[in-house]
Amino acid sequence: MSSDRIDAESKVSGNQANIPARIRRELGIDDGDQLRWQIESDGSVRVKVIQQQTGTFADFEGYDGDTATDATTDHDAWGVQ
Numbered sequence: 001m002s003s004d005r006i007d008a009e010s011k012v013s014g015n016q017a018n019i020p021a022r023i024r025r026e027l028g029i030d031d032g033d034q035l036r037w038q039i040e041s042d043g044s045v046r047v048k049v050i051q052q053q054t055g056t057f058a059d060f061e062g063y064d065g066d067t068a069t070d071a072t073t074d075h076d077a078w079g080v081q
Contacts, residue, residue, distance in 0.1 A: 007023060027049050033049055
């Protein structure tokens, strides 16, 4: 293993380990992202970064039509008396 490239190191504290800043920046890891861990057959560990999905409703501005709507009469009013 002495020939393996070492990009950065961190220590485990409790059951947690920090991801070195250089690695976070290079992989684009940000708050809310998830890490998917996989143990390979040779004992090495593969980590895949799952980027947090943003913007699903971030750009949604709602109904901007000319006609006012009433949810109890114009839409499916399930459960509305």
